[in-house]
């Protein structure tokens with residue numbers, strides 16, 4: 077029998093895992109053959125378009141769709157009246173999908189049409205008459221928290237405070253984490269630094285706009301093709317909003333052109349389904365880039381206050397933070413993970429982080445790569461850098477002295493198991509980048525970061541084909557090469573060649589429920605399910621070999637891709653390959669398949685340390701990133717190229733967030749830069765090569781030691797870049813993005829302060 | 834609206850189509866001719882996902898009208914491989930893992946090919962500036978730039994050998 081107990085320890089030697097084969101979906105993606113969200117069509121298809129509020133905050137008195145409905149070629153118009161109201165946990169999603177009493181932000185959907193062409197649909201939108209009563213709005217997080225602020229929801233009473241407030245406010249929730257006594261800790265400190273920090277909302281910036289093709293028949297059965305990080309979530313949410321049985325809606329995940337957390341909810345999908353049901357024809361709905369910016373989720377903008385105390389010899393005695401995150405028009409900003417992760421890198425006796433989840437008249441935020449953590453790390457790691465500087469200690473030494481390690485009680489509660497922060501710090505310190513010389517106006521920044529990682533509900537199916545090849549069905553969309561990792565793990569377990577495994581992302585009718593591709597969970601959880609499904613198949617393969625040899629099942633072992641007699645006593649038989657057993661399947665009991673379904677736990681957190689060199693032009697305030705190195709713990713890198721890719725991509729997004737990207741609002745509460753020209757993401761000429769170092773401290777929660785790697789890489793860069801820019805400019809920058817005007821203003825203020833002294 | 838009748842050559846094949854006067858070349862390629870390899874990331878000329886070659890020039894097909902294709906020659910991602918033989922750039926993108934989600938890949942490949950046809954031996958900086966009109970949100974460009982450098986070297990070697 078195969079050994080089940082291998083799971084208990086982490087495997088150390090591999091033949092496939094850790095190599096860099098070509099990805100199985102690669103040729104489709106370099107030839108234009110891969111089909112993404114907007115690449116699908118159906119016979120008789122209509123084109124859907126959404127009418128959006130031009131106002132930041134307005135009561136919707138009435139909507140008159142009669143003229144639009146009368147336009148030739150228009151087949152369906154829907155408004156709030158076409159969606160049943162709800163009071164459960166899906167209410168916010170429903171109201172975000174289609175406005176009800178009020179338009180809560182500019183871009184909020186108020187109606188939608190389906191017509192025979194895009195031109196007719198656009199014309200129909202102009203014929204819909206919406207009677208708005210304009211209301212004052214609030215955009216800024218601090219303003220929204222004032223007692224006299226405009227209110228978005230008159231039934232929002234801050235949760236998490238005792239007693240519950242008797243007045244409604246824009247604060248959805250208060251949360252608090254920590255342990256020890258911070259005041260006692262600060263009393264022990266020789267130096268205490270406190271500062272306030274601001275970050276602006278940034279967008280995930282996936283290049284593929286949201287897109288779907290919906291088809292609901294007169295029999296009430298529906299099919300939906302869409303680009304999403306989680307088609308099971310889409311199915312369950314849409315079925316609930318439309319009042320359908322879950323079994324009647326089949327959702328097929330297209331190839332996905334980036335998500336980064338932004339495709340973990342629904343926007344247009346329920347609208348397209350409702351239009352299709354009303355029109356009785358398939359409806360394709362694709363967002364424009366303008367709509368993506370105005371109406372899909374950016375991340376929160378934040379205001380964070382941090383105070384940290386140290387002794388002269390570099391021991392942190394206390395850390396404290398107050399985090400205020402606005403997450404748009406609905407509760408749910410990522411302030412909780414922000415507050416939990418803020419001090420996660422440090423082994424602290426006294427620590428407290430308090431968070432406030434705030435609503436404003438902006439689009440509902442969506443998850444963005446390690447949601448909430450980068451902004452908190454920006455604040456904490458900036459103060460940590462400043463403290464190291466003040467006590468004259470090397471910033472990596474300072475971090476090493478206070479770093480979380482195995483056994484540390486984390487600032488958010490649990491005690492850490494084996495973690496790799498110290499290893500990343502040591503590798504960063506030893507990296508040639510860290511000791512390279514710097515020129516004039518150049519500075520070096522370092523920062524560390526943490527992300528929990530997630531496991532979650534997972535179900536996979538692994539079929540042994542008649543020719544000994546393997547078909548693997550997973551339920552987690554492949555957002556950056558995960559199919560290659562799945563093939564590697566299945567091949568490793570079965571002892572067959574990588575290219576004999578073919579993996580698909582199965583639709584919602586073909587597998588049990590799978591959580592969304594988020595929380596850096598896929599290589600960990602779908603990977604573990606793949607390994608277990610392969611082991612399940614191996615058990616059955618061994619049983620078939622036993623039958624072919626006519627010996628007991630437990631007298632067969634699986635080794636290096638072959639069934640073999642367990643020992644001399646079991647009998648003398650030629651080993652049978654997977655192919656041999658598969659070929660005989662019809663005669664030994666029929667098809668052979670392995671399955672695994674579970675709720676994965678023990679995802680194993682991942683830590684990273686980044687080093688960056690920046691040059692600031694004192695004349696213009698422009699920053700250039702000269703050199704960048706990412707050091708991160710991957711537990712075990714299954715396909716190192718795609719692990720490096722995650723490191724590099726997260727760093728690049730973080731650089732954009734730190735230097736350029738922001739949602740800019742006018743006094744009218746309208747977004748002023750809803751396009752790639754003015755919302756400036758990094759382009760190739762903005763960046764240097766991004767060096768990577770993969771550290772491997774195995775995660776005991778995974779048979780191969782894997783930790784998720786997708787998110788941690790965006791946690792350190794905001795702080796690392798801010799530390800580099802501050803060192804280069806000679807003045808501490810506390811507000812992102814560090815655009816040239818802000819840097820110039822900081823330089824001017826510094827000059828003024830020096831002159832006054 | 835009256836339709837325009839257009840005759841054009843795409844990837845070496847003659848095509849005829851009727852399009853509306855305000856329809857972009859990208860819409861025509863994707864919606865009328867089922868050539869969905871060219872992607873729409875923005876529709877405003879800012880992301881490069883829709884890059885095609887029009888009479889030898891690299892353009893954003895979202896900024897060209899379908900009617901302007903009359904009598905012209907267009908090359909799209911669908912014509913880049915020679916049958917089942919991938920172009921060196923396509924191969925190098927796979928070898929270097931220069932794509933994660935792959936939505937930017939067709940546009941970047943088309944743009945990179947246009948670069949190498951003009952400048953067979955570009956420096957890293959030249960590649961970065963040439964590709965500055967092509968957004969990739971996943972990779973941080975590192976592996977893309979390396980793949981282009983490697984493909985350029987291979988193509989040059991092939992020429993020298995020939």
Ligand code: FES
Pocket residue numbers: 872873874875876877878879880881882883884893894895896
């Ligand atoms: S779609 Fe043409 S440049 Fe973005």
Ligand code: FES
Pocket residue numbers: 283333334931932933934935936937938968969970971972
């Ligand atoms: S690979 Fe996703 S945008 Fe480039």
